[in-house]
Amino acid sequence: MKFLHLLSTEASQSITLHCLSDPPYGGFSSTGPSHRENTRLRFRGWNKQISEKDTLLEPHVLQDECKIQDGSWHQSRFVFHTQDSRQLPIVDIQDLPTGQLNSQQHIEISPVCFL
Numbered sequence: 184m185k186f187l188h189l190l191s192t193e194a195s196q197s198i199t200l201h202c203l204s205d206p207p208y209g210g211f212s213s214t215g216p217s218h219r220e221n222t223r224l225r226f227r228g229w230n231k232q233i234s235e236k237d238t239l240l241e242p243h244v245l246q247d248e249c250k251i252q253d254g255s256w257h258q259s260r261f262v263f264h265t266q267d268s269r270q271l272p273i274v275d276i277q278d279l280p281t282g283q284l285n286s287q288q289h290i291e292i293s294p295v296c297f298l
Contacts, residue, residue, distance in 0.1 A: 184229065191268035191297035198226070198242075198273060199291040200259045202249040226263070227275040234263065240270050271295045 225235040226242065234240035240263060248257035263271060272295040279288070 187297045188229075188268045193264070193266045193298045194268040194271040194295055195262065195264040195298075196271050196273060196295045197245075197260060197262045197293045198276070199293075200224075200249060200261075200279075201256060201289050201291065202258065203254075203256050203287040223278060225277040226261075226273045227277060228263075228270040229272055229274055230267075230269045232270055233277070234270070234273075240265055268297055271297075 223235055225233050227233055228240065232240065234242060242261035242263050245260040245262055247259045249259045251257050263273065265271060273292065276290065279290075
């Protein structure tokens with residue numbers, strides 16, 4: 184990993200959070216606040232830096248449908264792009280809340296693209 188970081192000038196990675204009957208990502212809402220605005224998903228990078236909304240490595244929100252509670256699966260998609268390649272890969276996701284009794288969720292993490 185150190186070799187990749189030394190030879191790269193930038194890096195990118197995407198994370199998709201799939202959810203059923205649970206809106207846990209209100210802190211990143213790109214279309215407006217949700218009823219759980221106090222919930223703020225945080226990501227910890229390779230260099231131990233925490234990235235969340237309103238930080239230097241704030242993820243770009245491509246899609247934020249997890250606030251839709253209609254009994255169907257939805258997803259929230261985040262993309263990280265940085266010119267400090269030591270910030271990626273994302274190694275931990277923090278403050279992923281437990282939802283309602285019947286909610287389900289899973290995380291899909293893409294490989295890091297070092298450039």
